[in-house]
Amino acid sequence: MKKTTRVNHPPAVNVPAGNRPVVAPIYQSVKFTFADTAETAGFLRGEREGFFYSRTSNPTLRQLELLLAELQGRDDCLLTGSGVATIAATLLSLCRQNDHVLAFVESYGPSRYLLRDLLGKFGVRHTLLSIEDLAGIEQVLAKTPTRLVLFESPTNPVTKIADIEHITTLARRNGALTVLDNTFAGFHNHGQFPIDIFLHSLTKFASGHSDVLGGAIIASQPLIAKLRKDLVSLGPSLDPHAAFLIQRGMRTYFLRYERQCANAIAVARLLAADARVRRVFYPGLETHPQHALAARQMQDFGSVVSFELDGDYAVGDRFADALQLFAVTPSIGSVESLIMPPRILGGGDLTPDQRVLAQMTPGTVRLSIGVEDVDDLLQDLKAALDRAFA
Numbered sequence: 001m002k003k004t005t006r007v008n009h010p011p012a013v014n015v016p017a018g019n020r021p022v023v024a025p026i027y028q029s030v031k032f033t034f035a036d037t038a039e040t041a042g043f044l045r046g047e048r049e050g051f052f053y054s055r056t057s058n059p060t061l062r063q064l065e066l067l068l069a070e071l072q073g074r075d076d077c078l079l080t081g082s083g084v085a086t087i088a089a090t091l092l093s094l095c096r097q098n099d100h101v102l103a104f105v106e107s108y109g110p111s112r113y114l115l116r117d118l119l120g121k122f123g124v125r126h127t128l129l130s131i132e133d134l135a136g137i138e139q140v141l142a143k144t145p146t147r148l149v150l151f152e153s154p155t156n157p158v159t160k161i162a163d164i165e166h167i168t169t170l171a172r173r174n175g176a177l178t179v180l181d182n183t184f185a186g187f188h189n190h191g192q193f194p195i196d197i198f199l200h201s202l203t204k205f206a207s208g209h210s211d212v213l214g215g216a217i218i219a220s221q222p223l224i225a226k227l228r229k230d231l232v233s234l235g236p237s238l239d240p241h242a243a244f245l246i247q248r249g250m251r252t253y254f255l256r257y258e259r260q261c262a263n264a265i266a267v268a269r270l271l272a273a274d275a276r277v278r279r280v281f282y283p284g285l286e287t288h289p290q291h292a293l294a295a296r297q298m299q300d301f302g303s304v305v306s307f308e309l310d311g312d313y314a315v316g317d318r319f320a321d322a323l324q325l326f327a328v329t330p331s332i333g334s335v336e337s338l339i340m341p342p343r344i345l346g347g348g349d350l351t352p353d354q355r356v357l358a359q360m361t362p363g364t365v366r367l368s369i370g371v372e373d374v375d376d377l378l379q380d381l382k383a384a385l386d387r388a389f390a
């Protein structure tokens with residue numbers, strides 16, 4: 001073999017039976033082969049297990065899929081290259097022309113974009129209600145045949161809690177699928193409810209370190225099989241190296257989540273005691289209007305603390321710019337603390353009435369609390385409030 005050939009056919013190294021790595025290797029290979037063409041044909045006919053092309057499946061991704069399905073309490077999982085791809089792929093795969101989707105003003109902005117601007121083009125209709133409008137949800141589902149209900153809990157940014165039992169009961173009664181974007185709550189929450197499909201951005205708590213994008217769809221095996229078939233042709237696959245980083249992040253998922261929640265409640269209490277803060281939104285606070293519901297539904301209350309400054313955009317800017325430990329940047333769930341000040345919090349596509357329903361005002365700030373020392377975080381927030389109101 002000439003060297004130019006050899007570099008493309010390097011020596012194989014097989015790990016002997018009984019000699020296993022503690023951490024599974026990254027299968028950074030797009031292609032897999034079988035012993036011969038007959039074996040390959042057998043695989044393609046579904047007669048044997050294996051891997052062939054990584055857009056369809058890959059061992060590094062499969063390990064993460066199995067782990068996440070188990071944590072969320074469902075049989076199967078499908079990974080995507082970002083969280084938003086889980087929403088797009090689920091909607092595109094499950095909806096057809098004239099179908100109706102029930103969604104909420106408190107949803108993640110790109111979910112609203114997908115429904116309005118993308119699926120709208122293909123004749124998929126939707127209604128946006130407030131997640132608190134239980135009577136409205138009942139009425140819409142009773143009157144309008146609905147393909148699916150897409151919702152979140154806690155919601156973004158003001159951490160409203162969806163009444164999941166109520167929503168799943170009504171959806172089932174009326175033949176609608178429930179799709180819960182469970183990114184804020186995490187894999188250890190909400191599995192006890194009869195949700196049909198869980199979506200997660202793995203960019204947040206799963207990876208935890210702000211260095212990789214990813215998404216997961218978790219559901220029953222038949223639903224995942226259908227979604228997988230469509231997703232293979234849509235193409236938003238996760239790269240094996242990204243899957244490896246997320247798998248590594250998952251090793252500390254519970255430790256990080258626990259620490260972030262402990263820090264978040266301390267931050268919420270500090271803000272609630274400050275006269276320069278009008279309202280604090282954190283489901284773990286007894287003063288949160290849905291604290292009892294959150295305590296029934298969830299094992300903990302998440303790491304997003306939102307609040308309303310007693311001031312306008314300029315006060316919000318000064319507050320954000322004075323913080324030393326909170327980066328002004330989107331996303332949540334990472335080890336470092338983050339802030340979205342009112343001027344850049346988003347929701348620009350909402351009508352004034354919808355903004356009122358979503359409780360987004362010129363004072364609304366969203367914090368994502370990290371794993372830093374809690375006293376440092378509290379001190380930073382106090383000093384920034386002093387600077388903002390000086």
Ligand SMILES: Cc1ncc(COP(=O)(O)O)c(C=O)c1O
Binds near residue numbers: 108203
């Ligand atoms: C609730 C929720 N769902 C989905 C996403 C999208 O995730 P990604 O950024 O991984 O596409 C986000 C990101 O901010 C989110 O907050």
